[in-house]
Amino acid sequence: MAFGSFGHKPNSTPMTEINMVPLIDVMLVLLVIFIITAPLLTNSVKINLPQASSAPTQTEPRKIDFAINDQGQIFWDGEPVTMDQATARLVEAGQQTPTPELHVRADRDTRYQVLAEVMAAASRAGVSKLGFVSEPVAR
Template identity: 60%
Template sequence: MAFGNFDQSKSQHPVSEINMVPLIDVMLVLLIIFMITAPLMTHAVKIDLPQASSEPQATETEHIALSINGEGQLFWDETGVTREQLNERLRQIAQQSPQPELHVRADQAVPYRFVAEALADAAKAGVTRIGFVSEPEQSGAR
């Protein structure tokens, strides 16, 4: 802080330091205002939330592997199928309760068109549980 000198004989120059006392006063006033108003700003909405159990799912649902190789051929659990056979089997699993998961495995070289067609057929048949299966890259295998 800058303190003034009472000796008038020395040369007068402007004080270039910031006076912190008024800033501290303003800060303390704002702090008191926020401390008073903060409890008033809490708006609580009372809702009755459902209770959930955190136990793991005991039943493991079955899954079906739909594989598509690089040439676009379809395989249902390692058995080759045509697109018509695929549509019929997809309709059958859509009717089941609980619905089995459809795990889609596609070769890296397969054109996306074949994957999109298979997914569209599954959605059209009513299959709602679809997942993609991939293999992680090997860190030193390039």
């Protein structure tokens, strides 16, 4: 190790060695601290906790089968209704939670005006889930 002196020697060179003693002392102190505190961090008390299911209950929205034939007659779940009755039922359905799904089945020859009136009434009533039912093409 190199020790410095207060006296000035005429041909002395500057000290080029690093004093490692303080660094080793600090590392040993940190090692002792970690050895003492590590078991304290992993110590825990074992407790038997009750188990509970946290899965929310899913309620399926009701599906309303809404059909329109080629003469413009309206059917609510297979029951013939007028446009006023259908509008009143759509308002009731729009207030339910969850909002039911409206499945519209329209004949190929149904006038677009009747279909547009039904969609507008459903929108005003708050029924936001609307789907069209069709039959697949036979090949």
